[in-house]
Amino acid sequence: xxxxxxxxxxxxxxxxxxxxxxxxxxxxxxxxxxxxxxxxxxxxxxxxxxxxxxxxxxxxxxxxxxxxxxxxxxxxxxxxxxxxxxxxxxxxxxxxxxxxxxxxxxxxxxxxxxxxxxxxxxxxxxxxxxxxxxxxxxxxxxxxxxxxxxxxxxxxxxxxxxxxxxxxxxxxxxxxxxxxxxxxxxxxxxxxxxxxxxxxxxxxxxxxxxxxxxxxxxxxxxxxxxxxxxxxxxxxxxxxxxxxxxxxxxxxxxxxxxxxxxxxxxxxxxxxxxxxxxxxxxxxxxxxxxxxxxxxxxxxxxxxxxxxxxxxxxxxxxxxxxxxxxxxxxxxxxxxxxxxxxxxxxxxxxxxxxxxxxxxxxxxxxxxxxxxxxxxxxxxxxxxxxxxxx
Amino acid sequence: xxxxxxxxxxxxxxxxxxxxxxxxxxxxxxxxxxxxxxxxxxxxxxxxxxxxxxxxxxxxxxxxxxxxxxxxxxxxxxxxxxxxxxxxxxxxxxxxxxxxxxxxxxxxxxxxxxxxxxxxxxxxxxxxxxxxxxxxxxxxxxxxxxxxxxxxxxxxxxxxxxxxxxxxxxxxxxxxxxxxxxxxxxxxxxxxxxxxxxxxxxxxxxxxxxxxxxxxxxxxxxxxxxxxxxxxxxxxxxxxxxxxxxxxxxxxxxxxxxxxxxxxxxxxxxxxxxxxxxxxxxxxxxxxxxxxxxxxxxxxxxxxxxxxxxxxxxxxxxxxxxxxxxxxxxx
Numbered sequence: 107x108x109x110x111x112x113x114x115x116x117x118x119x120x121x122x123x124x125x126x127x128x129x130x131x132x133x134x135x136x137x138x139x140x141x142x143x144x145x146x147x148x149x150x151x152x153x154x155x156x157x158x159x160x161x162x163x164x165x166x167x168x169x170x171x172x173x174x175x176x177x178x179x180x181x182x183x184x185x186x187x188x189x190x191x192x193x194x195x196x197x198x199x200x201x202x203x204x205x206x207x208x209x210x211x212x213x214x215x216x217x218x219x220x221x222x223x224x225x226x227x228x229x230x231x232x233x234x235x236x237x238x239x240x241x242x243x244x245x246x247x248x249x250x251x252x253x254x255x256x257x258x259x260x261x262x263x264x265x266x267x268x269x270x271x272x273x274x275x276x277x278x279x280x281x282x283x284x285x286x287x288x289x290x291x292x293x294x295x296x297x298x299x300x301x302x303x304x305x306x307x308x309x310x311x312x313x314x315x316x317x318x319x320x321x322x323x324x325x326x327x328x329x330x331x332x333x334x335x336x337x338x339x340x341x342x343x344x345x346x347x348x349x350x351x352x353x354x355x356x357x358x359x360x361x362x363x364x365x366x367x368x369x370x371x372x373x374x375x376x377x378x379x380x381x382x383x384x385x386x387x388x389x390x391x392x393x394x395x396x397x398x399x400x401x402x403x404x405x406x407x408x409x410x411x412x413x414x415x416x417x418x419x420x421x422x423x424x425x426x427x428x429x430x431x432x433x434x435x436x437x438x439x440x441x442x443x444x445x446x447x448x449x450x451x452x453x454x455x456x457x458x459x460x461x462x463x464x465x466x467x468x469x470x471x472x473x474x475x476x477x478x479x480x481x482x483x484x485x486x487x488x489x490x491x492x493x494x495x496x
Numbered sequence: 497x498x499x500x501x502x503x504x505x506x507x508x509x510x511x512x513x514x515x516x517x518x519x520x521x522x523x524x525x526x527x528x529x530x531x532x533x534x535x536x537x538x539x540x541x542x543x544x545x546x547x548x549x550x551x552x553x554x555x556x557x558x559x560x561x562x563x564x565x566x567x568x569x570x571x572x573x574x575x576x577x578x579x580x581x582x583x584x585x586x587x588x589x590x591x592x593x594x595x596x597x598x599x600x601x602x603x604x605x606x607x608x609x610x611x612x613x614x615x616x617x618x619x620x621x622x623x624x625x626x627x628x629x630x631x632x633x634x635x636x637x638x639x640x641x642x643x644x645x646x647x648x649x650x651x652x653x654x655x656x657x658x659x660x661x662x663x664x665x666x667x668x669x670x671x672x673x674x675x676x677x678x679x680x681x682x683x684x685x686x687x688x689x690x691x692x693x694x695x696x697x698x699x700x701x702x703x704x705x706x707x708x709x710x711x712x713x714x715x716x717x718x719x720x721x722x723x724x725x726x727x728x729x730x731x732x733x734x735x736x737x738x739x740x741x742x743x744x745x746x747x748x749x750x751x752x753x754x755x756x757x758x759x760x761x762x763x764x765x766x767x768x769x770x771x772x773x774x775x776x777x778x779x780x781x782x783x784x785x786x787x788x789x790x791x792x793x794x795x796x797x798x799x800x801x802x803x804x805x806x807x808x809x810x811x812x813x814x815x816x817x818x819x820x821x822x823x824x825x826x827x
Contacts, residue, residue, distance in 0.1 A: 228732070317639075
């Protein structure tokens with residue numbers, strides 16, 4: 107009897123739970139009706155906590171800056187924009203949960219984010235099912251954007267950047283022959299390495315590679331192993347805290363070697379974390395040129411709000427909002443639907459603060475790269491865009 | 497409370513019918529799929545926590561490795577449905593059976609262990625399973641996980657919206673509650689509880705403690721496997737990092753908060769933890785501090801959990817003694 111009663115109470119409480127859950131949600135219904143001015147809601151996916159928190163926070167601020175600017179200037183076709191940012195913790199599963207939440211929420215017209223290629227790829231199926239755009243500022247795996255017509259990215263792809271690293275930084279700039287690669291074991295890390303290796307081999311380089319699981323903290327055994335190979339250059343393919351951790355642990359082991367990183371871009375935080383920042387060379391498709399007035403102004407506004415200097419990542423995030431704005435402008439008086447945004451975005455041609463943004467057939471863009479390094483604790487351009495043509 | 501109990505005793509059938517009707521209507525009344533998804537998550541964790549509760553709460557063994565069995569179920573489903581196109585409905589029991597077999601393997605060397613030693617073995621087993629999932633690339637996709645897991649298909653209807661998925665978790669949850677409530681009242685179930693209260697006494701009364709502990713582990717693992725298999729298409733993407741010991745402890749927290757050794761406890765625990773996770777998201781990592789505080793408070797104020805029976809060994813020596821002093825009789 108007692109058990110039966112328990113069973114019933116169990117079922118009852120399940121119902122109670124349902125009710126509590128119901129009252130917990132607060133929906134904002136703001137569908138983009140045709141003609142009448144309303145608020146167009148966007149969903150933002152960003153790793154606000156975890157290993158990639160610097161980039162996630164950058165996304166959040168970049169998006170909000172663009173939205174504030176657009177709304178202050180009267181909105182898009184009279185519509186105001188708003189964004190709801192959800193923390194994906196740099197985790198593909200949390201990200202796909204959040205993506206589903208946005209996709210199911212009919213008031214959300216498009217999704218911006220996520221940061222990692224892995225998360226974006228995990229969400230590809232979901233956004234395809236629900237028919238909602240996922241415009242990532244930073245996903246760079248070559249096999250992401252072609253997963254669905256709703257998937258877009260503006261970072262440029264690893265099949266451009268990784269071969270550039272091999273050909274122009276390692277071969278032409280450093281003249282290195284023996285390369286040690288330590289990479290993160292993720293979709294992105296794999297795609298970097300797979301695009302890097304053929305070019306490196308073509309140039310006659312001898313490559314040794316080791317991978318580590320995302321979230322690992324102790325790299326001493328990897329470093330010892332790499333050191334025994336006696337390479338010319340140590341290349342790390344990852345973003346976030348691990349990049350600094352690996353280089354610092356190599357320094358701590360007393361290993362004097364040239365550091366090269368693929369992935370972090372010109373991250374200000376990285377300089378602060380490194381024990382020997384001046385020893386680092388990275389690829390970057392973008393640089394905050396002090397002589398460029400628009401960029402400097404943007405950069406200082408960003409810094410005011412965030413407390414740290416921007417990399418290309420928040421700049422790309424900022425650009426994604428303008429891409430959506432331009433797409434909505436292209437729709438004009440037509441009804442603003444998720445599909446309409448997808449079509450308009452697909453056809454749009456834009457220039458953002460990070461350069462020209464014209465989508466390829468897959469839904470991503472092609473970028474050019476330059477070589478950046480650190481001098482006296484500040485990022486500098488070592489070789490500009492022309493270096494690849496010289 | 498007493499009145500409610502009386503009412504329930506008198507009108508059992510009506511209560512069941514009302515609950516049945518309510519649970520059927522829920523996905524059609526709640527328009528926000530977002531909330532339905534949370535409800536799905538609550539139901540999923542409720543069953544997972546329930547399966548752990550069968551081990552921890554009813555036989556008194558301390559398993560910390562439920563994430564491992566959950567992981568086996570999820571990967572079985574993902575690998576079979578994605579690579580071989582096996583129907584979800586066939587995979588579901590298969591995943592449970594596979595997890596149960598692994599549960600047997602884990603329980604064998606642990607029969608002579610108890611307390612902290614057993615916990616450490618289960619913790620280790622859970623990590624081994626996760627690391628296998630992370631390394632066995634041809635089957636599990638390695639660190640990249642398995643993406644685009646096919647959604648369950650029911651007579652041509654693809655069950656990918658939470659509205660439909662709700663029923664999968666509901667049916668599994670109800671089945672779990674029903675079968676478990678029966679099993680617990682059977683000879684086996686009573687033997688589990690006897691072991692929990694006093695293993696030596698149970699043995700002296702003819703309970704085959706080793707075999708009962710094995711079946712207990714297998715039963716718990718079986719349901720964890722099933723719910724894992726249902727979870728994989730629900731999130732559409734799985735990778736090994738979802739099955740870390742953190743997940744195991746999270747589920748354990750649900751059981752502890754709700755009350756070990758009760759059928760209802762894990763459901764309440766799951767609801768509390770899931771709702772807190774979602775509503776406290778704005779606090780970022782601080783929300784974990786809040787969990788920790790809740791668990792510490794719980795252990796302090798109500799060691800048997802919110803709904804735990806105060807006459808069990810799980811309630812801790814203090815309460816037990818008090819009951820005895822008062823001539824506590826409930827058995």
